Amino acid sequence: MKGKKTIYQIAEEAQVSISTVSRVLNGSPLVSPRTRAIVQDVIDRNHFSPSALARGLSTSKTHSIGVILPDITNPYFSALFLEIERCAAEQGYSVVLYNTMYGSYSRDFKKSLGESAYFEIALEERLEGVIITGGQIDMDEISADYLKALNRLRREMPVVIIGQEFEGSSCDFVVRDLERGVFLALRHLGDLGHRRIGFLGGEPGVRVTSDRFKAYKRILADMGLACRPTYVHFSDYYVPSGYAAMREQLRGPLPSAVLAINDMVALGAVRALGDAGLSIPEDMALVSCDQFFFSEYTVPRITTLDQQNSRLGRLAMAKLMGLIRGAPEETAAPPEPRLVLGESCGVKLGTRSFE
């Protein structure tokens, strides 16, 4: 835009060398208070801001990291991202966000770059590290090409994956205990006497879904209950899909309760049940696996699992920063999901105080 000032011009105007200016800029103690004052004054008067590019080139540190995720409008990802950005800012790091839109609401594949294209960008930008969550990284079958690109990236910078572990990479993982969550939810339903429990939403072929579905089947078996295919309806993670999936369910024999993949799907299901003239929890109980910001305010409130996403984000950042700094990363335990009682399963809530 404008001919930006350089360290040379500051040095000249302050009658010192560029080294001295550099020292002042970086708060080095090897400058006399007098000179520092003079230089700082010149800097301020000129609104001089040193080029992060030049600095990065010289130090090979960019102080920025990347986050690659499919869809920032999904509350799960935005909550995660918020926390990551916050931690980064605290440490003086900037965050570049790459929205791959893989599996997004609008399914705008074509318009968006392939995920591994973003790896190349991260490489060129000399980011100091990358956090990946959702998208290809969460597929049951990860393509060889993708894995190769991932490992190439990993060779150049730390990579932390928020999601389920898989073989074939040296990336670090921050894992959610999906099984534990499903267990809590199903046990709750079991305690309430439910024996016909369905599964609603999520995409087949995606870990967050297939792992939960596996847990669902296993735990159902442990409870001595059958898993009936007619009670299982995949779709994806968004509200309209929850609606559609429940409509589908309503065509067949009804379970007495369903486990929804998250609160968006649950919300869609609630609406579908209402439209069918059925009431919750009398006609069907509902539990969700992932709490979003609105679950306590729907009618009825959704009984759901708090996955502690902000702790998850903080953990991922701690791990990433540890790797960047080369420090011994203390492997803090991943957050435990907690069941948050709503009204969608029929338990009586005490007078809950709001506001």
Next chain:
Amino acid sequence: MKGKKTIYQIAEEAQVSISTVSRVLNGSPLVSPRTRAIVQDVIDRNHFSPSALARGLSTSKTHSIGVILPDITNPYFSALFLEIERCAAEQGYSVVLYNTMYGSYSRDFKKSLGESAYFEIALEERLEGVIITGGQIDMDEISADYLKALNRLRREMPVVIIGQEFEGSSCDFVVRDLERGVFLALRHLGDLGHRRIGFLGGEPGVRVTSDRFKAYKRILADMGLACRPTYVHFSDYYVPSGYAAMREQLRGPLPSAVLAINDMVALGAVRALGDAGLSIPEDMALVSCDQFFFSEYTVPRITTLDQQNSRLGRLAMAKLMGLIRGAPEETAAPPEPRLVLGESCGVKLGTRSFE
């Protein structure tokens, strides 16, 4: 992480000069097909990715822009951001997101930098342009310090503000027609015979609220209706606040309808009305000024305004890219808000119309 390859090493291995490598990298036509093939091969085999830092230093183009907003978990901002990121990716630009958390749900002021601190970062990072929305930029009274910092930023790069216009800066604006939206909503209520209409949510002192509130008062007057203070309850933009604000409203004399600042507040209000044993729209009708992804699935569906946020984002990006390229920015008309009929006002659906 690793000793990265440079253009020199590629040149050496390919037995050419760095100029030639650079030409190949940038697809210059002034290279013989033969040499190009050789060089490209060496590049590929070495997984060489040129440093964006060095390139940026040399060309003074970083191909990245910044977005400064208060809270990415707010669906309004995330929808906007998604679109911005998408447009940027299409043009080969990266986006750095700065979450200032000003006015955010969690109100974590202290942990976060002041907004103008991000201006300095944008300057140092040599971003090519910045989009700002929400936060300080949207206050009724913008502090002189902030304005000064903003103008300093503006002097160095294009700045596009998504929000209401104000004096004292040379930034570009992408404006929403808040008044038109309020008009559509209130007319709808008026047509249904409502004469006691309240205002719910939003923060006093913030343009998006105060401008809508002004419009509300003016239009009410035009309709020959009184604006009663007991029907007005500010708070902020989130679900719990909508709940609290409606609880507050329920203590006094009731309006027959309320205008909520957005769907989150509306959702909270729906729940509060339900908890009080009141039904919508029989006991109170509800319209919201900002549609979020869940409004069609709540019980009842919320009659709300589609502000066409993705078009807004696209517009902002078009303007920013125009400024960056120095091209004549065609001032496309800002998107018109449209009323989306739900069930919260009592009209029969099936006759869904859009305006």
Next chain:
DNA sequence: TTGTATGCGTTATCAC
């Protein structure tokens, strides 16, 4: 405490 010289990895302007 301050200054000098060099490197960082590109692009661009020249010659050839």
Next chain:
DNA sequence: GTGATAACGCATACAA
């Protein structure tokens, strides 16, 4: 077509 070489703006050993 191709190849030197000078910027680009900073940090940093090394000198003084």
